[in-house]
Amino acid sequence: MSDSLFVRYLTHVRAALGRIVPDLPPALLDRVEVTPTRDPAHGDLATNAALVVSKAARRRPAEIAGELVTALADVPGIAHAEVAGPGFVNMRLAPAVWQGVARSVLETGEDYGTSTAGNGVKVNVEYVSANPTGPMHVGHCRGAVVGDVLANLLIKAGYEVTKEYYINDAGAQVIALAWATYWRYLQALGTTVTEEEFAAVVPGGAIQYGGDYLVPVGEALARRFADSLAAPGLKPADPALWLDTVKREAVDTMMAMIREDLAALGVHHDVFTSEAGILADGETDRAIAQLEKKGLIYEGVLEPPKGKLPDDWEARPQTLFRSTEFGDDVDRPLRKSDGSNTYFANDIGYHADKIRRGADVLVDVWGADHGGYVTRMKAAVAALATDGRPVLDVLLCQIVRIVRDGQPVRMSKRAGTFVTLRDLIDEVGRDAVRFTMLTRKADAQMEFDLDQVVAQSRDNPVFYVQYAHARCCSVLRSAAGMVNDGRITGGITPAELAGVDLSGLTADAELALLQRMAQWPRMVESAAAAHEPHRIAFYLNELASDFHALWNRGRDDATLRFLQEDDIVATRMKLALVEATATVLRSGMKVLGVQPVEEMR
Template sequence: MNIFGLFEQRVAEALGRLAEAGRIPSGLDASRVVVEPPRDPSHGDLATNAAMVLAKEARTSPRALADLIAADLRDDPRVAKAEVAGPGFINLKLVPEALHGILRAAVSEGEDFGRSRQGEGRPINVEYVSANPTGPMHVGHGRGAVFGDALAALLGFAGYAVTREYYINDAGAQVDVLARSAYLRYREGLGEDIGAIPEGLYPGDYLKPVGEALAREHGPSLLGKPESEWLPLVREAAIGAMMDMIREDLAALNIRHDVFFSERSLQQDGGGEVARTIAELEARGLVYMGRLPPPKGQKDDDWEDREQLLFKATEFGDEVDRPLLKSDGSYTYFASDIAYHRSKFERGFATMIDVWGADHGGYVKRMQAAVKAVTGGKGDLDVKLCQLVRLLRGGEPVKMSKRAGDFVTLRDVVDEVGRDAVRFMMLFRKNDATLDFDLAKVVEQSKDNPVFYVQYAHARCASVFRQAREAFPDGDFSPQSLAGADLSVLQDEAEMDLVHRIAQFPRMIEAAAEAHEPHRVAFYLYDVASAFHSLWNKGKDLPQLRFVNQTDKDSTKARLALVHALKGVLAAGLAILGVTAPDEMR
C-alpha cells in the first residue's frame, strides 16, 4: 500500500472535480505533482506541492489554488486535517485508522509489502559486469556487479520483467593477448623455464592452471605450429577458463545472469550482425565516408587521421560522428556495440540499462545516439557509471594480489570479509561517487558499520518474537492474528515515527526503481533500523514501551505487529540488496 501514490491519485481526482465545477481550467498537467513526507514531521503525515506547480497553468495564485484543493481533500475520510502552509504547500494529517491500515497491510503482506506493479510487466534488460575475460575480477568489477544485480532485483520488485545480461568481450585484441599469455604458461607447463613475463602479456599466476591443462591435453604438439594455428585453439581454451573463473567469482557474491552474450557471435559468417547493422544504417543514409578532426583532450582509441566510414552520431545528440571500421578493415568496438544493442531491441527490450565503469563515461553519448538510430527512436538506453573503489585496511591502501599480478581480486575481498559486507557496502554510496572500502571497518560490530547495524535490527526483531513466545506460550502471534491487534496502543512518538517510516517503504521502492538507484534502499534500511534501535533503547528506560509486557497481552500484540511489519520491510530490502536477513547475530 503506497499511501503517497494513493494520495497523488486523490489530488488528481480533486483537480478533476474542481475543473468540472469550473473553479480551475481543465487538463492541467499534474505530472510534476508529488505527495511526500513533510520535511518537519510536526506538520503532518503527507505534503503536496500541487498548488505550487500548477498555479501558473491554473491562472491563479498558489495559495488560492491550495485552498481549493485542501477544501476538497478535507472530505476524504482518511484525512483528519488539511492545512495550507507557506506560499501554497498543503499538509495533511491522517486519521489514526489510516495509519493503522498501512501497518496492518505491512503485517499481512510481510516481505511482499512494498512490492509494486509500477513496471506493469514491461521487459527491461540490465547488462552488468561484462568484464573482459582475461583474468579474475577485481574490486572495481565487483562494484558494478553488485550495483547491477541489486538494480535488477529492485526493478523486479517494482513489477518489471527483468533480464540480467553479461556481454562477453571475446572478439577484441585483448583476447589474443590472453591467448599468447596462456601459450607462455603452456610452455611452462611442459617444463620450460619461461623467465620473466614479457611486457604486454598478462603476468598473473591465474593462467598457470590454463597452461597446465593445455599441456596435459596437447602435450608438445602445439610447439611446432605457427601462431596462426595454435592461437585460435589456445584462445578458446583460455576464454573458457576465464569465464569459468568469472562465474565462480560472481557466484561467491550470489550474482547470476540469465544471458551470457558473446561479442564474437555478432561477427560470425563474414561479419554477421555487425555487417547487417551497418548495412541498415547505410540504407537509411546514416553512414558516410569522411574525415574526423583529432579529439580534444580525451583520448579516443577509435580515432585515425584518414578518410573512413562514419556513423552520423551528431544527428542523435552526440558531439562528433563516429568511425565504424579500422584501417585494417576490422570493425571498431563501437560498431560491435551498435549491433549488440540492436540485438537487445530485437529481442524485445525497448528499455536497456548498461552498468559501466566510470572510465567509459566518454562513451555514453555515442552509445545512446546509436540506440536511438537503430531503434528508430523507440529504444531507451540508461547508462549507470560506477566510480572507483579505494581498497583500504585500517585507513591504509591494500597491496596488490600475487595471484592477479597487478590488482586485488574480488574473490580475495569476499573471502576475507564475507558476501554480505561486500554487497551492502558497495551499495551504501551512490554509484557515481568514489567508494572507500575499508576491510577493517566493514567487519566491526557497531553502529558505524551499516551492514551490521541493519542486520542486527532484523535479528532483534526475531529475538522479540522469541521473548513473546516464552512469555505467552499459548499466544497466537501469526500475521493474521497480529493484523487484528488493537493498534491504538501505539501512541509514543518513537513508535509512530517507526510507523511512518514503514509507510514510506513502498514509495521509496517506486522512486528508487524509477531513478535506477538501488542505493536508496540501503539508505532507507539504515534509517529505519536506526529508528528501531532508538525505540528499543527507549524501552530500556521506559518499561511501558517494551515490546513484550507479560501483564498486558493486548499491548504486546500491538507492538509485535509493529515489529513484524518492520521485520518484513528489513527482510525485503535486504533481499533486494542480496544481503541475508539473519535471525541471530553472533
C-alpha cells in the same frame, strides 16, 4: 502502481482538485504529487497540486490551495490540512492510518512493496561484462552489485528484466590472453625458452597477463594436447597452429572462473552474450547497414582531436557514423585503417542484438573510465530505435579503494596486479560486500574500509541493519517462550497479529516507525524509476535507525517496551509492530541480495 498510502491520498487529492478546477488535462494531473514532508513538524504529507494547475486555471496557487484544504477536510484519515509557502498543502494523518500500515505489512508479508508500476516493460540490464582475461577483481565488484540489485529492484517494481553479461571475446585483449596462456602451456611442458625470449615473439613484445591464475590453464592444455601445440624443442610454434585453440580454452576457463566468482557474490545472469558470436552472426554488419539505409553512414575526414598539433594528425577518409545528429560532439569512426571494425562498431552490433530481442529499456552498468563513451553509445541506440524505443541509460560506477588502517591494501599475489573479488568476499563476507557497495551512489568515489565493514557499531550500516532484524527476531523468540509457558495468550503468527487492535500504537517513536514502513512501496517505485539502487540501502538504514530508537526509548519508558508482562493486549499489539518491522527489513534485504540474520554472533 502499488496500493501504497501515498497513492491512496494522491487519488484523493487529484479527485478534489478536479472538482475545484474542472476539465484539467490528464498530463497536468500526472504532475501532481503527494510526498512525505521534509520536516515532520509541517505534517505527514505534502502536495504540489495548486502550484501545478494555477497557470492553467489562471488563479493564484494560494487561492486554489485554500479550497483544496477545505475539500480534503472530509477525506477519511486526514486529521488536518493547511496551506504552506507559495501554495503547497501539508496534511497530517490520523494515527489509525499509520496503524493500518502494520496490518497491511502483516497481511502481505515480504511481498509488501511489490508493485505493478513497471507494467511489464522489458528492461535489459547488462552489468559486469569484465574482459575474460582473469578472475574478478574489486574494480568489477561495484558494478556487479549495482547491476544485480537494480535488476532485483526493477523486478519488484513490476518490470520484466533480463540480467545480461557481455563477453568481450573478440578483441586484442583476448589475443594477449592467449599468448600469456600459451607461455604457461610451454612452461608446463618444461620448455627451456626463457620468458624474455618468449616475450620477444609476443605481439607488443611483452606478456600482458602474468598472474599465477593462468598456471593451471597452461597445465590443463599440456595434459590435453601434450606437445602438439609446440614447435620442436618445446619452442613457440606458429600461432596459426595454436592461437584459436588456446584462445578458446583460455576464454572458456576464465569465464568459468568468473561465473564462480560472481556466484560467490550472489550474482547470476540470465544471458551470456559473446562478442565473437555477434560478429559471426553478422549482427554488426546488419546494424551498420541499417544505419546506412537511414543515411547515417558516410565516408569523411574528422578534425584533429583537441590538443593535437596538425603535424601529429593524419587526415584520412574513414567510415563515419553521424552521431552528432543525436547529441554527440563529433561523428564517430566505425572502421579502422586496416578495414576492421572499431570497438564502437562492434558495440553497435551488440546493442542492435539486444534491441532485436525486444528490450524496451537498455541499462548498461560501466566503469567510470568509460564515461567518454556514453554519449556516442546513446546516439547509436537512438539511431537504431523505432518510435523512441528502446532508450539507453548508462550507470557509471566509480572506482572502489580498498583500505585497512587507512592504508591501501596490497595487491594479490595470485592475481599479479590486483585484489581479487574472491579475496574480498573471503575476508568480510558476501553480505558485507553487497551492502557496502551501495552505501554510496554509484558515481561517487568510495573507500571500502575492511575494518569498518566487520565492526559491530552504528557506523557500520551492514551491522546496523542486520542488528535491527536480529533484535526483532530476539523479541519474537522471547514472545514465543511466553506463549509456551502461558504468559501470553492468543497467537503471535503474522496472520494472527494482523487481526490485533493496533489503536494503542500512538507514541511518537512508534508512529515514526510506522511512517517509515509506509514509505517502502513508494521507495521501491521511485528508486526503480530512477535506476538508483543505493536508495534501498539508505532506506533500510533509516528504518533500522527508527527501530533502534524505539528500542532505546524503551529502556527509560517501560510503556514502550515490546513485552509487557502484565498487559497481554499491549504486548500482542507491540509484537505486531516488531513483526512488521522485521518483514519490511527482509523485503528490502531481499532486493539487496543480503541474507537477514536472526542472531548476531
